[in-house]
Amino acid sequence: xxxxxxxxxxxxxxxxxxxxxxxxxxxxxxxxxxxxxxxxxxxxxxxxxxxxxxxxxxxxxxxxxxxxxxxxxxxxxxxxxxxxxxxxxxxxxxxxxxxxxxxxxxxxxxxxxxxxxxxxxxxxxxxxxxxxxxxxxxxxxxxxxxxxxxxxxxxxxxxxxxxxxxxxxxxxxxxxxxxxxxxxxxxxxxxxxxxxxxxxxxxxxxxxxxxxxxxxxxxxxxxxxxxxxxxxxxxxxxxxxxxxxxxxxxx
Amino acid sequence: xxxxxxxxxxxxxxxxxxxxxxxxxxxxxxxxxxxxxxxxxxxxxxxxxxxxxxxxxxxxxxxxxxxxxxxxxxxxxxxxxxxxxxxxxxxxxxxxxxxxxxxxxxxxxxxxxxxxxxxxxxxxxxxxxxxxxxxxxxxxxxxxxxxxxxxxxxxxxxxxxxxxxxxxxxxxxxxxxxxxxxxxxxxxxxxxxxxxxxxxxxxxxxxxxxxxxxxxxxxxxxxxxxxxxxxxxxxxxxxxxxxxxxxxxxx
Numbered sequence: 001x002x003x004x005x006x007x008x009x010x011x012x013x014x015x016x017x018x019x020x021x022x023x024x025x026x027x028x029x030x031x032x033x034x035x036x037x038x039x040x041x042x043x044x045x046x047x048x049x050x051x052x053x054x055x056x057x058x059x060x061x062x063x064x065x066x067x068x069x070x071x072x073x074x075x076x077x078x079x080x081x082x083x084x085x086x087x088x089x090x091x092x093x094x095x096x097x098x099x100x101x102x103x104x105x106x107x108x109x110x111x112x113x114x115x116x117x118x119x120x121x122x123x124x125x126x127x128x129x130x131x132x133x134x135x136x137x138x139x140x141x142x143x144x145x146x147x148x149x150x151x152x153x154x155x156x157x158x159x160x161x162x163x164x165x166x167x168x169x170x171x172x173x174x175x176x177x178x179x180x181x182x183x184x185x186x187x188x189x190x191x192x193x194x195x196x197x198x199x200x201x202x203x204x205x206x207x208x209x210x211x212x213x214x215x216x217x218x219x220x221x222x223x224x225x226x227x228x229x230x231x232x233x234x235x236x237x238x239x240x241x242x243x244x245x246x247x248x249x250x251x
Numbered sequence: 252x253x254x255x256x257x258x259x260x261x262x263x264x265x266x267x268x269x270x271x272x273x274x275x276x277x278x279x280x281x282x283x284x285x286x287x288x289x290x291x292x293x294x295x296x297x298x299x300x301x302x303x304x305x306x307x308x309x310x311x312x313x314x315x316x317x318x319x320x321x322x323x324x325x326x327x328x329x330x331x332x333x334x335x336x337x338x339x340x341x342x343x344x345x346x347x348x349x350x351x352x353x354x355x356x357x358x359x360x361x362x363x364x365x366x367x368x369x370x371x372x373x374x375x376x377x378x379x380x381x382x383x384x385x386x387x388x389x390x391x392x393x394x395x396x397x398x399x400x401x402x403x404x405x406x407x408x409x410x411x412x413x414x415x416x417x418x419x420x421x422x423x424x425x426x427x428x429x430x431x432x433x434x435x436x437x438x439x440x441x442x443x444x445x446x447x448x449x450x451x452x453x454x455x456x457x458x459x460x461x462x463x464x465x466x467x468x469x470x471x472x473x474x475x476x477x478x479x480x481x482x483x484x485x486x487x488x489x490x491x492x493x494x495x496x497x498x499x500x501x502x
Contacts, residue, residue: 014376059377079373089376122330125265125340126310126492130377241377 002070008098009065014089016129020056037085042071051104057237062245064104112190112244115203120183132239138210143178146209149219157226160195197234205232253321259349260316265340267380271307288336293322302355308488313496315355363441363495366454371434383490389461394429397460400470402427408477411446448485456483
């Protein structure tokens with residue numbers, strides 16, 4: 001019998017057609033598709049452990065999933081074999097063997113999300129699945145000013161939806177940049193972890209600052225309030241993509 | 252009774268879910284959706300005339316459609332009213348009244364298409380609907396060299412699929428550029444008109460040149476052959492987008 005090994009996958013997906021990452025009773029999920037494809041491939045009953053449990057409609061370019069197997073397939077060959085069995089909106093970009101005690105959620109990590117906004121008079125049908133449309137003119141300079149207050153270690157309780165199971169609402173944002181390229185605005189945020197809906201609430205709040213409904217200088221008060229009602233709305237899922245995920249102990 | 256007027260629409264669409272522009276007995280089309288929405292809106296039986304009858308799966312950012320109506324709705328208001336009645340993958344970006352004899356296919360025009368290629372080890376799920384994926388490394392410098400031979404007035408019979416109803420296969424390409432940005436290659440071509448599948452056959456042929464399966468210097472022979480079999484394959488529809496369409500007599 002083959003020895004047991006732990007394999008780590010790098011997974012990219014278009015979240016449009018899925019009820020999020022995490023397995024649910026009703027509805028297709030990324031994790032569910034990976035479990036099915038892996039179980040078919042190996043003949044074992046496999047359940048992956050994901051690093052980032054993205055929400056329904058959110059996209060990912062580099063999420064991490066690990067699983068244990070006694071399969072003879074070499075770690076680095078899983079990507080090819082899995083892509084044959086996965087739908088086109090999920091691709092395994094790399095696979096490799098990792099130490100048996102490697103757990104993608106019990107490690108220090110650094111995540112980068114991008115939130116895409118299409119700010120024009122009419123929506124662009126080719127961008128509708130991957131950005132949030134608004135015809136309200138947004139001033140990126142105001143958004144950048146608001147963003148600057150969020151960088152650093154803060155209690156982000158105001159930027160966290162109910163239903164979070166986190167022990168603490170303190171997180172560190174390493175960088176938070178707003179850039180416009182024509183009609184597209186990209187919010188790029190890197191941090192050591194994010195609370196439930198945190199990036200989408202940040203995006204919704206920065207959009208309020210950009211449109212003039214709020215002053216950038218109000219952000220410190222919003223943070224201090226430690227109250228979800230103080231921040232802006234949760235921006236739609238389709239604009240969000242998990243862009244980079246570095247895990248410190250990954251070898 | 253209101254006087255009859257001719258209205259011109261600028262239409263953007265994601266072609267993924269459609270059997271092309273032109274109305275068909277079976278299957279949804281862009282033209283069919285516009286006819287339905289316009290007929291519902293005006294209470295008249297309206298049939299639009301399109302400028303460019305793009306194929307199944309091809310996208311458009313600025314196609315032109317005209318129609319005649321006795322509706323009281325001002326020409327420039329149609330865009331807003333139609334977007335309420337169209338699916339999200341079709342958007343009318345502008346509308347205006349035009350002279351009654353304006354016909355979008357009986358005018359001199361200048362069209363720009365882009366063909367998008369994603370050239371990487373694994374497909375990117377977020378680009379799969381809007382680009383052609385190939386893992387075969389493409390050298391853009393070889394593609395540019397091949398492209399240069401196609402610029403100008405030529406008989407493009409070798410770059411035309413069977414089924415074309417064109418009177419002549421002579422066309423003029425004003426510019427044909429190949430540019431790489433990371434893993435994405437964009438072929439951008441501007442001309443006074445294109446034969447059936449012409450841009451997709453050009454893209455397929457340039458990809459052969461880029462991969463080394465063909466020499467860029469073979470293009471003149473391919474043109475001279477006036478034989479579809481001499482050129483490369485027809486590249487997939489999803490990579491193609493009608494980017495710009497200028498009509499000379501549009502006022």
